[in-house]
Amino acid sequence: MTSDAVLFYADHPVEFVEDVIGAKPDTEQAKILRSLAANPMTAVRSGHGIGKSAVQAWAIIWFICTRPYPKIPCTAPTQHQLYDILWAEVSKWLRSNPALQREIIWTQERVYMAGAKEEWFAVARTSNTPDALQGFHSESLLFIIDEASGVDDKVFEPVLGALSTEGARLLMCGNPTQLQGFFYDAFHKNRAEYHTIHVDDRNSPRVSQEYIDRIRTMYGEDSDVFRVRVAGDFPKSEKDVFIPLSMVEKSINTDWKEPEKPLSVHIGCDVARFGDDKTVIGYKIDEKIYFHQKIQGQDTVRTAHEIALLGCRLVDKYHLETAIPVKIDDGGVGGGVTDNLRQIKRSDPDRFWWLSIVPVKFGQIIKHKYYHDTTTYMMAVVKKLLQTIDDDGNEKPVELILPDDADLAAQLSTRKYGITEKSKVKIESKKDVKARGQPSPDEADCVLLLCLPVKPSKAHPPKGTGRKE
Incomplete structure (x- = not known):
């Protein structure tokens, strides 16, 4: 020039x-x-x-x-x-x-x-x-x-x-x-x-009307997810929402470096029941969560085999020597996935040595000082992992890194809670969420499963695999 x-x-x-x-x-x-x-x-x-x-x-x-x-x-x-x-x-x-x-x-x-x-x-x-x-x-x-x-x-x-x-x-x-x-x-x-x-x-002429309409229809123009991801407005952070959107977005925007040898690997599956619900399979590598598959109308046999193949790939990729907890939403039709995974392991125990099946029932009442049921407890676990301030008021790094998924962000940040007559926190059920006109929180429930702490299995690779015994 x-x-x-x-x-x-x-x-x-x-x-x-x-x-x-x-x-x-x-x-x-x-x-x-x-x-x-x-x-x-x-x-x-x-x-x-x-x-x-x-x-x-x-x-x-x-x-x-x-x-x-x-x-x-x-x-x-x-x-x-x-x-x-x-x-x-x-x-x-x-x-x-x-x-x-x-x-x-x-x-x-x-x-x-x-x-x-x-x-x-x-x-x-x-x-x-x-x-x-x-x-x-x-x-x-x-x-x-x-x-x-x-x-x-x-x-x-x-x-x-x-x-x-x-x-x-x-x-x-x-x-x-x-x-x-x-x-x-x-x-x-x-x-x-x-x-x-x-x-x-x-x-903006660059944003599709289909995207705008989908977020509006699913979550409403007054929701924080619409305000932030469509309208470009700051969130309101409603008082009865258990996990604020700001906490979710902070996690999404946290950097993460993939390890050669992760400390932990988990798999989770929220199983669809009917209608527009999705079966969501995800996995967690240390702090980082990924969605492997989201699909409607898949039978439990196919879902079990998808999980088995995912686990085999993770074992090979990270040269795993300990079992993978596979946490399944075991209520309703989810029991079919649990049963099929057990059959897969019985059919070839050497190949699927890593498969540690953990059935989980959402909404089951538990004996806990603060939380009414399993869903509330799992939400509390996720919230604590997302917090950047510890119990003593000191800053700490985010311990859970979520995928950049609009549905997940909305589902986690719109889940409301109340207090029971026994002064315990209770997250609204999936049924109540849908009664408010919200979609089924399938992605969020998969994340809850992935973050649920479980006792590690003592399973190790069989002899002759070339790995440590």
């Missing part, structure tokens, strides 16, 4: 994206880009799927091309969000123009101007350490903070000092999941310091 073009585009990022990158920002994306050019600090709260990763990628390329020796630190709560989404988006848009691809070098951790790797760059750093954004000095600074609701306040502290430099910029975007913290304050007590933008999915 000529010097005149650089001067023009420095104040016109929308035109830069259209002319140089070759993309067409929609109305909401254009608002974000124009705010970034005009204001030192821009905060964007939105629902899911509005194209904010594309906007941030365009902003990075625009700033590199229109400022001398810029530094662009970028952060997000998880490696997945930072590298697999934002950094991949930068790579995609650089390829849109041969000149950009020739002049700007992309690597997995750094994007820089050719010949100026240490002075003219954008860099990706996850926010799991307080010093993620420390040590950056330049007359041209741009901080990009993605999924800002999930970034710890300590990470923001060096940003505020750096923003005192004239020409420095901050762009933070995210779903408004937390009712406290730096991102929340940007829209409340510190709002005068920011140019704030609110993007509702219903106003």
Whole structure:
């Protein structure tokens, strides 16, 4: 670009994206880009799927091309969000123009101007350490903070000092999941310091009407999941909800590194009974939960074989030498899955040595000081794992990392509770949930099973498998 073009585009990022990158920002994306050019600090709260990763990628390329020796630190709560989404988006848009691809070098951790790797760059750093954004000095600074609701306040502290430099910029975007913290304050007590933008999915051409209608129909426009994931509003956190959405979203946005040798592996299955209910099979590797299968109308024999095959794959992948607790919703038709798993183990005990079957009945009354039944106890276990403050008031890491699943987030964060006449906590039953017009909490019940603590089995691989005996 000529010097005149650089001067023009420095104040016109929308035109830069259209002319140089070759993309067409929609109305909401254009608002974000124009705010970034005009204001030192821009905060964007939105629902899911509005194209904010594309906007941030365009902003990075625009700033590199229109400022001398810029530094662009970028952060997000998880490696997945930072590298697999934002950094991949930068790579995609650089390829849109041969000149950009020739002049700007992309690597997995750094994007820089050719010949100026240490002075003219954008860099990706996850926010799991307080010093993620420390040590950056330049007359041209741009901080990009993605999924800002999930970034710890300590990470923001060096940003505020750096923003005192004239020409420095901050762009933070995210779903408004937390009712406290730096991102929340940007829209409340510190709002005068920011140019704030609110993007509702219903106003974005990039979000499908099918997605909006599904969340509205299943959970209602007044639910926190609709407010956060569609409307881009902060949650209300109703007083009679047992696990607030903010706690669930914090877990979803927590980084996790897969171990070579996990300390524990669990499998859980919530078995569908009728109608629109789903059979959900999941597994838990240390703190991290995955959904393996969600399906309607599957018979119990097929479900048992799916679980058996999943277990075999996990044994082989992690070279397991101890049994896997397989916790089955044993009420109603779930008993058929339990029976079939027992038959599978009897038919080939050497192959299925790891299969430790644990039947669980939801809603069964228990003798407990605080909790009325098994469902309430399991919900309490999950809540404690999600909490980031221990019983003594000290901060602690999240001990359960949930999958980014809209149905799961809604089911966990809309489950209500009451107090029995014996002064015990009681979570509403699945029947009561459905009576309120909510869908069956199948994904949530699978998570409850996965987190239920059980006594480990002493089973070990049979001799001759090549593993320790």
